[in-house]
Amino acid sequence: MTEAAKPAYWALIPAAGVGRRMNSDRPKQFLTLGRRTVLAHTLSIFLQHPRIRGVVLVVGSGIDPDALDLPEAGGRLFQVTGGAERADSVHNGLAFLAERAHADDWVLVHDAARPCLPAEDLDRLLQTLTGDPVGGLLVAPSTDTLKLSDAAGRVERTLDRSRVWRALTPQMFRLGVLRDALAAAAAAGVAVTDEASAMERVGWHPRLVEGSPVNIKITRPEDLEIAHLYLSRQDRLGDRP
Structure with missing residues (x-):
């Protein structure tokens, strides 16, 4: 396959959420970390990567x-x-891409409120999934003992945490297949909280790619302090790409 014929990589950042749990006067993606907003830090990860064609x-x-x-x-x-x-929001982004990209191009959907994604995790995801027939997502292993509850709020059983993973982003799938999976969920009235769920629903089995636990999602006010620490360790707080 020639270089021009190889599938391209696109990033899609849904940033339309309001972040009610932050108790802030603005959505969490517009809060400041160092000299930049959370969103700017997140966008920079992908805009600085040489293999990402567009965001x-x-x-x-x-x-x-x-x-x-x-x-x-x-x-x-x-x-x-x-x-x-x-x-x-992801559907709207994919519809935009469908007019500019090929159906077999890769799309990496990443939360706007995850500004601490390490560059090496992004590299690992691209390298691992490039030849994969399905695609997959970054995950982190569970370090806690997990309990499954019954309808009465009592423990039904303890889960085997060696098989339980926390879903992170990016989640990386082919444009055409992902768009079809999300459309099928919407047509059935099924609410999916991530792209992998939509793919699972139509019979695909996304690959798990272990990533770093520093790839946190800013959800509550205390998460800003943690993200500030991680970005400082990555020497990214003062960057203005």
């Missing part, structure tokens, strides 16, 4: 452009309006 940013309608604090992108960053739920 699709999906934001809510009515967002103040000044709040976005977008990094320099050299024409590789595209902005799309999101939907009511995460799956709707």
